[in-house]
Each structure stands twice: as C-alpha cells, then as structure tokens.
Amino acid sequence: MSKDQTIEQTNKLKKASADDGIRNPGGAGIAAFSMFYLAFVPVTSWLSRTEMLSTLVDGTVRFIPGYASSSGRVIPALSTLYIFWTFGASGAVSAAGQAMARPEGLDNDHPRKHINSMGGLPLRMRSAHYGLMENFPAFALAAALAQLLAPKNREITNLLGYHVIAKLLIYYPCYLLGIAPPRTLSHLSANAAIINVCWRLAIGAQ
Numbered sequence: 001m002s003k004d005q006t007i008e009q010t011n012k013l014k015k016a017s018a019d020d021g022i023r024n025p026g027g028a029g030i031a032a033f034s035m036f037y038l039a040f041v042p043v044t045s046w047l048s049r050t051e052m053l054s055t056l057v058d059g060t061v062r063f064i065p066g067y068a069s070s071s072g073r074v075i076p077a078l079s080t081l082y083i084f085w086t087f088g089a090s091g092a093v094s095a096a097g098q099a100m101a102r103p104e105g106l107d108n109d110h111p112r113k114h115i116n117s118m119g120g121l122p123l124r125m126r127s128a129h130y131g132l133m134e135n136f137p138a139f140a141l142a143a144a145l146a147q148l149l150a151p152k153n154r155e156i157t158n159l160l161g162y163h164v165i166a167k168l169l170i171y172y173p174c175y176l177l178g179i180a181p182p183r184t185l186s187h188l189s190a191n192a193a194i195i196n197v198c199w200r201l202a203i204g205a206q
Contacts, residue, residue: 072151072152
C-alpha cells in the first residue's frame with residue numbers, strides 16, 4: 001500500500017469515527033480502569049478485619065434514632081442512612097443546584113428541562129446526587145443478600161459499612177467540592193467492597 005493510500009485510509013477511519021461521535025479514540029483506554037475495582041478487593045478485605053472500621057461502622061449506625069447496638073440489625077441501619085442520603089438529602093441538594101443555575105429559579109413544572117445548560121457547582125450538586133443513585137442498586141442487592149445469608153458476619157457487615165461511609169463522607173462531599181482524586185479513590189474502593197461482599201456470599205460465607 002502506497003503512502004497516499006495509507007493516508008487516505010487513515011482519513012476515512014478518522015471520518016468514520018467522528019461520524020460515530022468519537023472525537024478522541026485514545027479515550028477508549030480508560031475502559032481498562034475497570035481492573036482497579038478488582039485490585040481494590042484485597043484492600044477492602046484487609047479493612048474489613050480492622051477494629052477501626054468496626055468502630056466506625058458501629059458509630060455511624062448510632063445516628064439512627066431508636067437504634068440499639070444489641071439488636072444485630074446493622075445492615076438495615078446502614079441501608080436507612082444510605083436511602084435517606086441518596087434519595088432525600090442529596091435529592092434536595094440536586095434540586096437546589098437546579099434552582100441556583102437559573103435566574104428564574106427552579107422550574108418545578110419542568111425540573112429537568114434545563115439540565116443541559118448547567119455548569120460549575122450547580123452541575124456538581126446534581127451529578128453527585130446521580131452518582132449516588134447509580135451505585136445504590138448494587139449496594140441494595142448486596143445488603144439484601146447479606147441480611148438473608150450472612151447477617152452475623154462481621155467482615156461482610158464492615159464491607160457494607162465501608163461502602164456507605166466512603167460514598168457519603170468522602171465521595172459525595174468531594175464531588176461537590178470538585179476534588180477528583182479522593183472522589184475517584186473512594187468510588188473505586190466502595191464498589192470493590194460491594195464486589196467483595198457478593199463474592200464472599202457466592203462462595204458460601206455465613
């Protein structure tokens with residue numbers, strides 16, 4: 001193939017990619033980042049055995065009014081906190097961001113009509129909310145399976161607790177503040193903890 005033919009083929013490929021919405025083919029390499037979720041599984045296993053995490057998880061669930069530490073219902077308590085923050089508190093913050101992004105305030109008749117014009121802090125307020133919602137189903141499944149199959153397994157409970165703590169105390173505020181490295185690290189490790197929970201249950205943890 002001549003040099004001119006090679007250039008012509010390259011140009012055709014670039015045009016086909018651009019027509020399919022691809023502006024930076026090198027961006028595809030980010031897909032390999034998925035391996036980091038698995039790489040963090042051993043890290044979360046180590047954390048689940050530490051007394052520090054147990055203490056932190058137990059202290060977190062005490063924020064639930066009426067919760068008794070002797071009840072053995074840490075997983076439902078963690079779920080209560082996560083549900084409130086994901087669908088209540090962060091949802092309200094997201095709506096506030098949409099209101100802040102428009103001189104006229106929130107259009108409650110069409111609240112999502114103007115989201116494509118958002119930027120800066122208001123957009124991060126909305127994006128942080130959606131980031132929590134995207135991760136909640138995985139937690140909900142893992143928590144339900146854990147409560148059914150291994151409700152007294154302290155390491156599994158700690159892994160679920162780590163997910164909630166990392167998402168609510170690190171991921172969410174860092175998203176609002178626009179601090180990417182700890183946000184990404186907490187996201188990876190929190191989801192690795194959920195993978196770890198389901199893996200343990202799959203191989204017979206009780």
